[in-house]
Amino acid sequence: MTQQLNGKWISAKDGSSAFLQFDEDGTLTGSDGGNRISTTWGAEGPGVVIKPFATTQRAVMGMEAWVGRVHRAEADGDVLTVFDHGGNHLGELVRESSSDEPDEGH
Numbered sequence: 676m677t678q679q680l681n682g683k684w685i686s687a688k689d690g691s692s693a694f695l696q697f698d699e700d701g702t703l704t705g706s707d708g709g710n711r712i713s714t715t716w717g718a719e720g721p722g723v724v725i726k727p728f729a730t731t732q733r734a735v736m737g738m739e740a741w742v743g744r745v746h747r748a749e750a751d752g753d754v755l756t757v758f759d760h761g762g763n764h765l766g767e768l769v770r771e772s773s774s775d776e777p778d779e780g781h
Contacts, residue, residue, distance in 0.1 A: 680716075680723055680748070684755040686739055686766035693739040695748070695755070695768060697723070707742040709735030720748035741765040 686693040686708075695705040697716060703725055705712035714728035725745050744765055747758040753770040 679750040680755070684770075684773045686735075686742075687767075688739065688771050690737050690738055692737075692743045693768070694771075695742065695745065695757075704746075705742060707740050708738030709733045710738075710743055712743060716748075719747075722747055730749040739766065742768075 680697045681699050683694055683696045685691075691708055693706060693708045695703060695712070701717060703712065703714050703716045710730045710733050712728055712730055715726045716723045717726075724747050726728055730743055740758065742765075743752045744759045745757050746760045749756050749758075749763070755768045755770070757765045757768065759765055
């Protein structure tokens with residue numbers, strides 16, 4: 676399960692820079708588009724639990740504040756569903772496509 680989560684998950688919303696980056700060593704970095712997230716994560720049940728973290732509370736046009744309330748996440752293919760401490764669905768991120776694929780014919 677945790678291997679499915681490794682990598683960068685981004686917002687599909689136009690103009691958004693929100694993301695969560697799950698690394699194999701258990702570190703998690705991210706942003707809601709205005710505030711940075713830095714913490715750790717671990718496997719639990721059908722997904723992962725994100726450890727508590729401190730973050731600034733800046734408001735920025737186009738930010739997705741729900742990303743900063745992440746507590747648990749579950750991956751299903753290329754979609755990451757994000758939940759808060761109460762188990763409420765906050766939103767979804769999509770797996771970032773690999774940009775290092777060979778450019779065919781160029």
